[in-house]
Amino acid sequence: MTPNHSPPPQTKRVQSLRFRMLVGSLMWIVVSVAVAGWALQQLFVQHASQQFRNEMDLHLNQLTGAFSVEDDEPVLVVPLSDPRLDQPLSGLYWQVDVVDASGQIKQAGVLRSRSLWDQVLPAGPEREDGKRDTLYSYDSPTLETLDVLSRRIQLTDEDEAHQNWRLMVAADQGLLNEPLAHFTTMLSVALGALALGMGVASIALIAGGLRPLARLRQKLALVRKGTASQLEGEFPSEVQPLVDEFNAVLTTNTEIVQRARTQAGNLAHAIKTPLSILENAAHNDSGALGALVSEQVAIARRQIDYHLARARAAAAMQASGLHTPVEPVVAAMVRTMQRLYMERKLDIHAQVSPPDLSFKGEEQDLHEMLGNLIDNACKWATTQVRIQARADGQCVVFLVEDDGPGLSAEESIAAFKRGVRLDSQTPGSGLGLHIVAEMAELYQGSIQAERSELGGLKMALRLPGVV
Template identity: 50%
Template sequence: MPLLAITARASLRLRLLAGTLFWIAASIAVAAWGLGGLFGDHVAKQFYAELKTHLDQLTAHLAVDAQGQPTLTSALSDPRLRLPYGGLYWQVDEIEQAEPAAAPAAGSLRSRSLWDSVLVVPPDAPADGEIHQHRLTGPADRTLGVVERVVRIDQRPDGPARAFRLIVAADERLMREPVTAFNSALWLALGVLGGGLVIAALVQVLIGLAPLRKLRAALGQVRNGDAQSLAGDFPAEVMPLVDEFNAVLAENAEVVSRARTQAGNLAHALKTPLSVLANAATGRDDELSRLVLGQVDTAKRQVDYHLLRARAAAAVRAPGARTPVKAVLEGLLRTMRRLHAERPLELLLQPMSETLVFRGEVHDLQEMLGNVLDNACKWASHLVEVAACVDQGSLLICVDDDGQGIAAADREAVLCRGVRADQQVPGSGLGLAIVDDLAQLYGGELGLADSPLGGLRVLLRLPRGDAAAQIR
């Protein structure tokens, strides 16, 4: 139950359905109880009204013959009264005048339907003119509904009136069976009605929440890079949310663009005086010139590093950016073949899917892969292999070389800024550090391992930007 409650709170669909289904079930239960009760009361009233009609007929036809015995001037019309144990009975008992509170005498007159049975009623007879209504056990131990009255007949003008207790009874099954049949039909009808209401509620919830599914699809397009804003027709209740979200996207895009512009302006503002200092120190062979050139070179590398990191951080916050991987790798490998044309290097790109997409800016992917490939080409003897695939839901790019590799104890150190594995190889010591920082900004990671080719394997894990990644 706690899990169901948590799920219902977390899902708007479940909350709507739970509330609707509860009220449908409650309404059907109340309707069944109310209609069943009303019909039961109606049948009961009809049942006893019919008994009173028979009692009136019995009263009208009761007489005393010449021998002083009670008799009927004509038989009652209902055929059940002539069928043994037919379910409808009447009986006439004479009440002794001397003992009005005592039990009546044995039934002196009764319907053929009673056969050899006698209706045993309570000793207390109703007052003259009153009709009593009660229940008793009749033939075959059936429960009977009973109405009775006392009538008095003057046999002789000078003698006392004789009192007779008139009883009409019927099997209560005649009352219960219609109620049972009605309740069965009622529950069936209400069940069909409830099923229809449940289907209507499901359809209503699905149709009512359809704009939210459409909104989710539009958000997926923005995230995948297929759109720069939410587009489409949405209900009036959802449009304010769409407008606000589009405003946030536009503002965020403006912030990213301004950050890139400021980064470029800062780069030009710093590189110009650094170039002037470098030109001024060039051509002189003294200690001050060498110091200036070294510090200018360090400053340039640090400026490039931090500007690149700032630009990447702004790009990560930009929604919708994605870059096809294969095209970038093919372009970089062509560039590396020209840069290292003086060496007998073979650069191989393993077959990969055209749908592999990096969720990020193309410049950042080129920066990361360019540094990794350049580092592999510098260290490789003859061969560099590049492969890309989907691994554990993310994009994995592997770069292998057949060089000397890096000892496991030294791999963590080369990811630090300014650290170079070999001072004899040209470089600034910032390449892998930049790649590591950029990968972490995108939620990825850079790893180093032994290559099957004998050298170093660089593993670059980055977020995917294709549609399958969003569905997952």
């Protein structure tokens, strides 16, 4: 017989607190570092671009100050200071054009830097806002992409009233882009290392912050196993109130169970006393009335034992910290049965593996269940009874086998019904196996009747264990 236990409803697995905290912190680190990197890169671009423009303004101002016309020929009074202007295709250039009053080129490149070699800078658009300087870009097939800053000036001459000139300074955009690319690379490496360090620090902080919860889980496991009755140890101030409340619940629960067991025991004692009186009186009466009273007293005693066992099992399932070593109980049962069936010379063999195996419940209940199974096996055995107890996951499995006649499939089912006796010639009330099944069900366990390798019956009792 296997009790019908419906499995608990499967609830959706919730992500762990550690996982959520870690994901949240890592997302914040990534976003913060990305925003900081973008802001720093933009600031550097603005700074480098402004510095690049200021450098071009400086060169154009130097060119303007050094430019002059002598004997109707444009000349530079002094050479410009930057040595790159004398290096061919260095990326920094200047040029002077002759233009008319409307800005149209009359003669391009009347003067130009040695760095231009044989190249000529094209004229750009004229400004319409009245300012004299114009900045534009020029894609040269030989000089790459240039930023050109031009200025139109007029010089007073004794022979002619005005002469228009366009002065130009050009710089390769690579002079700006290369430092920007280098800075971006270095910034990415630095921020990546920073993000990695912050991530490792977050993992360490989260692991350290949640460590008290791991300790709390270990303490709860000790309570569940029965090796501790309270949660012991020091915890952080955020967790300590929870520990105190849980300990208070454990204390209250233990007191309630103890009172219930005491009341049940008192009630049983109060009832058994008058039953003993009736039983003694019935023994003195050899008539039909005495036999009837004796029979009813025996039934009443069995009912009391049955309901007390149910009450103990129900209370034990509500209590925490209960555990009963299996090996001493099995050994006591074997000694009892060997004395009880001494005249039959039964070979009763028992094995408990591992030796420290424990049942999560009351010792008296384990005596009750094993006692019924082993006594039943001894009644029906021919020569041999075998008892095994072993761990199976978080459960304890008891196998009680005999070499008797065994039971059919229908009899195996009927054997667990209340008051059913498969052989009226064998002593008993028919309540033993039913009590075992009821108590196993209360402990959320099960019992099954199978065919034994010895030829008789094998009872498989599964009960919760202490892991």
